[in-house]
Amino acid sequence: MGGDEPPDPEQLLPGLVAEFRPTDEGPGDVPTVLRRVDRDLVHDWGGGVPDPRLSSHSFSATWDGWVLIRNPGPHRFQLSTGGRARLLIDGRPVVTAGEGTDPSGTVELRPGLAKIRLESAHERGNARILLDWEGPDFATEHVPAHLLFHEASLRPPVDRFEQGRRLADRLGCASCHEVLGMPGHRAFGPTLDSSTDLRADWIRGWLVDPPAARPGTPMPGFGLDRAQAADLAAFLGSVSGPEARPDLEGQMALNVADPGRGRLLFRSAGCLACHTRGDADETRHVRTAPDLGGLGLKRSREAVSSYLGGSGRNDPGRHRPSLGLTPDAAAHLAAYLTEGEVPAPDAGSTLSNPGDPDRGRALAESIGCTSCHEIPGLRPPIGIGALSHTSDPAAGCLADEPPPRTPRFGLNNEERERLRAFVAEIPDRPVPIPASTLAEDHLRRRNCLGCHSRDGSGGEALGSRLALLLGEDRELNALKGTLTPPDLSSVGGKLRPEYLDLALTGEAPVARPWLSMRMPRYAFEPGEADAIASYFRNHDRVEGARPADHEPPSLGGEVGLTLLGREGFGCVSCHVVGGRIPPGGEAETLGPDLGLAHRRMTRPYYDRWLGDPQRIIPGTPMPQFLTPAPGIHGTVDEQLGAIWEALGDDRLAERTSMATRQFLVPPEDRDLVVRDMIVPDDTPSTHYPRGLVVGLRNGSSLLFDADRLAWIRWWDGGFLSRTKRGRLWEWHPEGRRLWVSTRSNPPVVFEDGAGAIVPPREDRGRFGSFAELRFEPDGVRLVYELEAPGDVPVEVSERLRPRPDGWERSVEVVGTPDDLLPVVLVGDGPLAKGTRPGLVRVEGATVRVEDVLGGGMIVRSVGGDGSDAALLVRGSRVEEGQWAVRIRVEITPDP
The missing domain is CATH 1.10.760 (Cytochrome Bc1 Complex; Chain D, domain 2)
Known part of the structure; x- marks a missing residue:
């Protein structure tokens, strides 16, 4: 290693430099020294060895580099090994372990980079090494991979043997040749029955x-x-x-x-x-x-x-x-x-x-x-022959000119040299490749880390290709927050064994319903899924956690339900519950379904995750809770324990939806607009996925369906509440109902020369397309386009502004054909049934509609069958091709 002074952080790379040597080489043997970079210090080789070239179960190993200390103060390290091991921090021995597990004493560490060296020796038997630690503000964990570094100048050269071994697995070489116990893949190619x-x-x-x-x-x-x-x-x-x-x-x-x-x-x-x-x-x-x-x-x-x-x-x-x-x-x-x-x-x-x-x-x-394909009527061939230390690395399919009937792979020079290096370095006394290495081969062959990140690496293939497309593809860019698969860091300690098995086979319930990414289901080879699941569990499980000083008293699930809501930690504002996405949630910050928490997650992981999410997945939007929620008794640990109890409630989705009803009220100094899933209980449709609610600063509110293009509802004395009952994004009108549409009629219709009312063209339930919403100093403006009869596009601009006793609606229509007169629909149903046009009684008040510009107020049928009389106002010509309507709505309370 370099000097004791910490290096420039810009010269550091992830992982530690590992060095392995066999310890039973004879006097005349050429010393074997294998160097590589390991991302962490969690290794279980079982009855195998770290590298088949060691040719012996007896070996020594060292790991050198730097560890980043973020929490200054006392730290305690713990070593688990099947042999002997010693840990040094900044050159000082910290803990020595024999077979089994030995805890360390307390070590005071300062923030910043500390030099770390781990020495290990193994004889025959279970070969493993594991380094855990705990610190001032975190419980026992594996030393995280994202805190381990080595100097770039000390990085070992590329290991062509290991690269060749991995390439041989990708090419399915073991389907024809016996080599180092690598498994063959009879289904490497598609079944040729179709x-x-x-x-x-x-x-x-x-x-x-x-x-x-x-x-x-x-x-x-x-x-x-x-x-x-x-x-x-x-x-x-x-x-x-x-x-x-x-x-x-x-x-x-x-x-x-x-x-x-x-x-x-x-x-x-x-x-x-x-x-x-x-x-x-x-x-x-x-x-x-x-x-x-x-x-x-x-x-x-x-x-x-x-x-x-x-x-x-x-x-x-x-x-x-x-x-x-x-x-x-x-x-x-x-x-x-x-x-x-x-x-x-x-x-x-x-x-x-x-x-x-x-x-x-x-x-x-x-x-x-049939070495790689299943073909009806043909059996797999007998092995072509083993690859051993005596094999010619430039013969057969690796020859410059392969013999007839020999596979000819489209390898470039670099790939051919990797495979030749692999064959040339096959040891004469091969030791079985450990199960952990074979499981990593499975992950690589299935390309799991092409999508997912794990311990700071992975996801590069998907991420880089998406990055090139997001700038040019507007539709894809709109889905940007739904394109990141879940991080697999510590997934083996996070998921319960039975749920991890379901997740690997693609049969687990959907915990992130907002994602566009899909988890594929594989027809795994026998034992393949089990090997991957075992690898995750063995690598990520944290053992020997420090027991709590005492079991905290339970606050109960009822308190936990409160803590889940906005009165507590606000968990349900970001997390899905029972498959329901929180209203207005941004995809980048949404969290997995809490209704599955007890089924998916282990309690030890829950405690670690809530203790400090950034230690497991740096950059996660999940916050850390350091202090208890105000107004609720108990320590923060007790409160988080109460949430865990609440997550096990079979009626969690129902009870949190009731506990998290939130009211939104427009401020007095400005108008407010919500564009989301609107769910009224008294309108022609039960929900409006592209609903647009204008909340005027005087307490009056109007609902517009921006998908169909129709005014749906007026009310005052409240604005909106949001809950998790029912559909995904649920905002509910709150207050006194003034008017509700009967048939979701279009906002503008046309009167022909004979006085008949003609609606705009309707296409798949829509009268046109919504274009723009903008705030103005004295109100809110909506712009949309309709198709007048004859397929003539007509642009409509509506401005809503509050008045002391109601609101004013100004409508401008541009592009109406000369033989038609635009007519603005004010309302249907109750507003059209009064003895005077535009007068209707509601509970505690009278609603009056006035035609300000004097274009003419009429009551006519819009649908053509005479069943839906509507209150209409004729347009007044402003200039050639432009018409205007101004409507004033006054609400007079009862004396």
Whole structure:
């Protein structure tokens, strides 16, 4: 290591420099020293060793670097090991451990970087090392990976052996060769029982040279000519079942499929973590999943839709995960992935040489297709041979010119050298690769960290690709807060074992319903999901936590319910409860469903998380609670314990929705607008997803449906409350009802020369499109566009401003055809039934409507059937093509 003075933080990189040496080498052996960077100090190799090149269960190890101290004061370290270990901080021994676990004494640490060195020695037996600590303001935990660093100048060179080993796993080398106990993957390639879904000319061209057809594919070529490719394609077609086709529902969805919606789904559902579409810059290396450019040349749109689940078959396949797509979603996605790709027929290959299935079968057996693919009627081949320390690293498929019938991977020079280094360094006395390393291989092969972050790394593939698109794709940018999958740091200690198993298989209840990203379901290989779950649990579980001095008295679940609401810590203002998203919540700050907390989360993790969320996931929007909620008795620990009790209430969603009803009142000095899910109890519709409520500073309120374009309700004496009852975003009108629409009629209609009232054109329940909302010094303005008869666009601008006894509504209409007169709808129902137009009695007051400009107030039917008489005001001409209406609403209280 460098000197004792802390280095420049800009010269530090994550992790510690690890060094391993076998301890039983003979006098004539060449010393083996292996160096790498480990992100943390949690390792359990079981009966294996950190690296198969050690060739022995007896080895020594050191880790050197720096640890960042954020909480100055006394710290206590704890070592767990299957051998012997010693920890040094700033050069001073802190704790020495033999077999088992030994706690340290107390060490006073200052804030900033402290030098850390861990020394370990293992003989035969369980090889493990684990370093925990606890400090002034935090309980026992693994030393977090995000607090460990090493100097960039001391970073070890790239380990080509390990890179080659990982690449060999990605290519499925162990499906043909026995090598270091690495598992084979018989389902590495897709099952070839559905090759009839593939276009005939595509599959023949593909079989000639896959790496040339799709650079970056792990599928090798075998030097086949076109005739041999035709034979092999003919054999595969002979053993395939009928072509999968969408069912009736799927076909109907394809008839109206929109490539634009498919593009948004492709970019927002998580597909980008593994796939690209036509990205040539990323095709130079072996990829985790294929680039989907040219997919329409491979499969028809119908076949792609069926493959994605458009027929309702959403079980994952052996070679593909399932995103649980509906037929509509599968159709949109298929339309995008095949858009503009029409195959050019190759009549020569299709008609003149249909291929010989028998020759194709013999060819499939000779080149070992079933090493990676399942093919009906063919058995997996016997192993080609083991790779050992005597193997030639430049022979076979790694030769510059591979022999006939030998796999020819589309490797670049760097990848070939990594694989050759791997073969060249295979030890003569191999030791089993530990289960933890194999589990990390599973995670890598499934590309779990392509989406998710964990301990400060991961998610780069998805994040970088999204970053390039967010600036150019407005629809995607609008979903920005829904595009970040959950962080997997400490997930093995967080989730209960049974829930972790469900989460891995994609069967867990949805805890984050606002996310556009979808957790795929995989058809795991036998034991694969169990290995990943065991790895998470063994790595993340914190043992030997310091017991509390005493069990705090219980405040009870009722107190916890109060603490969940705004009177306490306000948890329900950000967290989903029972599947209901909090009103007005920003996606970036929303939290998982509290209704699942007891089912998902372990109590030890809950205590750690609430103690200091930033220690587990730096940058999380979850706050830390250091002081008790005011006005409620108990310490902060007791209050958090009461919340835990409340989270176990079977009626949590119902009881928190009642406990968290909040009222919003406009301030007296300005108007207020809420655009959200509005849920009245007395209107034509039960809810308005794009409701717009204008709360004037004098206490008068009006509801406008910004989706349909219709005035819905007037009231005063209150504004809005919000609760978690019912639908997702729920705002409820509060106060005295003045008027409610009977049929959600349009705000502006037209009078023709014969005096008939003609409504604007209605399309899918909408009279037009909402354009703008803005505040003005004396009120609020709404701008929208209608379609006048004859499909003539008409722009409407409405200004609402408060008056001492009500409000004034000024409407300007531009672009009305010459043969029509714009007429503004004031209200229907009660307002039109009085003995005088515009006069209606409500409880405790009279509501009067006045036509200020004198255009003329009339009562007519808007719907044409005479059943919905409405109060209308004719427009007054302002200038050519422009009309205006000004309406004054006065509310006179009873004496």
